[in-house]
Amino acid sequence: MKKWVTATQHGMGANAIQKVNADVVSIAESLGYQALPITRYDATSEAPELMRVRIQGLITAVQPGDLVVCLHPILNGFIFDVSLVSALKERGAKVVINVFDTEKLRYPKDLGESYDQIGKEHALFNQADYLIVHNEAMEAGLREVGVTVPMLKRGPFDYLMPAEEAKLSDNLERKLTFVGSFDKSPFLKTWAYQTPLSAFGSRQTAEGEYPLGPNVDYLGMANFLQDMPRDAFGIFWDEGFNYQVYSQYTSPHKVALYMATGLPVIVWDGAGIAPFIKREGLGYTVKSLDEIDGLLASITDEELRALKERTNYFSYFIRDGAFTRRVLSELEGRLAIK
Incomplete structure (x- = not known):
């Protein structure tokens, strides 16, 4: 056999x-x-x-x-x-x-x-x-x-990846990074929250360049794995069409990328991956994007250090x-x- x-x-x-x-x-x-x-x-x-x-x-x-x-x-x-x-x-x-x-x-x-x-x-x-x-x-x-x-x-x-490519960091800042398809994340168009957000993806659309909010730092896509910050939270928040409904059932690949590089994540509370994130202590779940500024402001430096330690440890299992x-x-x- x-x-x-x-x-x-x-x-x-x-x-x-x-x-x-x-x-x-x-x-x-x-x-x-x-x-x-x-x-x-x-x-x-x-x-x-x-x-x-x-x-x-x-x-x-x-x-x-x-x-x-x-x-x-x-x-x-x-x-x-x-x-x-x-x-x-x-x-x-x-x-x-x-x-x-x-x-x-x-x-x-x-x-x-x-x-x-x-x-x-x-x-x-x-x-x-x-x-x-x-x-x-x-x-x-x-x-x-x-x-x-x-x-x-x-x-x-x-998300198979050698340790030298993961480039884990011991530091964690109160900021976000996003990697993926912009057309499933229209919140990027209007992101004006205090929390800074770096975005990796293609801005090219049939209508021209995809617009981004005033507090979004666009960093392209060609070298995203090399250029992704390792001291941020990864965000997963699908919207539009039926994308958020579908995210109730999935464990998104971009979340695996975040975890492989040692990033704690912030995800929609209704997402299929949310129970796992809560159970393993690998980030936070929110019902609304409006919660993020207050959430990050409320996290103590000691909580950030402990969270980063957990996600860096967990990254090995994803990469292996x-x-x-x-x-x-x-x-x-x-x-x-x-």
């Missing part, structure tokens, strides 16, 4: 999903999994027979009883994920879907069946022997929409892949794989 993990080859221009995918594959390989490389392409208009032949070629080495962890979504189009899982099940493999994102929870419910993946994603998940999901909230959300298979909760994402390693080991125990 062999263990496999899908490995999407993203090519140039990929976003954060490339780092997530590569890290999970790397950690799985360290546990004896073999990669199933999948080239990223648009399969939405591919003839079914051609796709079937392509997928059979990809999985030719998979044997009955093998374990295959499919990293979802593969991003070749939903029909590719469906066809791959069906082909693996036909071969007699044990199929586990590791959910990075789920459109069933991401998009507003009033879209209904108009978006093909929303209407069918739960059926895909129910073909699996197990799902790996972010947290309790994602499990509960998927149960509500009809997913019935067993699920394991991974907790936060890992501890959470992916734990959930894969738990999965193998559940499936009695030796």
Whole structure:
């Protein structure tokens, strides 16, 4: 019996999903999994027979009883994920879907069946022997929409990084930093709070340069990992479209980045990652951005030192892949794989 993990080859221009995918594959390989490389392409208009032949070629080495962890979504189009899982099940493999994102929870419910993946994603998940999901909230959300298979909760994402790249600092100031997509964080446009905020991301939009508030220090994106302050709080606060609703179910990758570099975090109290942050003492949760100035002003210097010590200590586990390693080991125990 062999263990496999899908490995999407993203090519140039990929976003954060490339780092997530590569890290999970790397950690799985360290546990004896073999990669199933999948080239990223648009399969939405591919003839079914051609796709079937392509997928059979990809999985030719998979044997009955093998374990295959499919990293979802593969991003070749939903029909590719469906066809791959069906082909693996036909071969007699044990199929586990590791959910990075789920459109069933991401998009507003009033879209209904108009978006093909929303209407069918739960059926895909129910073909699996197990799902790996972010947290309790994602499990509960998927149960509500009809997913019935067993699920394991991974907790936060890992963010593989050597210590010299993490560049941990023992200092912590009453300031914020943000890394990510500006279009999901419109609060950046009007940030006029006393707390200074440095922002990393692309300002280019179809309408021109993304506007930023008067107390936002824009620092580009090209060298964000090198230039990120290590003495600030990381902020996660999605807004607009259905982004904040979706954040109720997720453990965001940007929070893993913050934790990997030793930054305590401030997140929305309703976010899926919030219970973990509270439980582990890795930052603060707020119901409104209006609370942040007062919150930071109320924290004593001794509390800052203790918080920074905890987050620096915890960063090792994120950088070392501890959470992916734990959930894969738990999965193998559940499936009695030796």
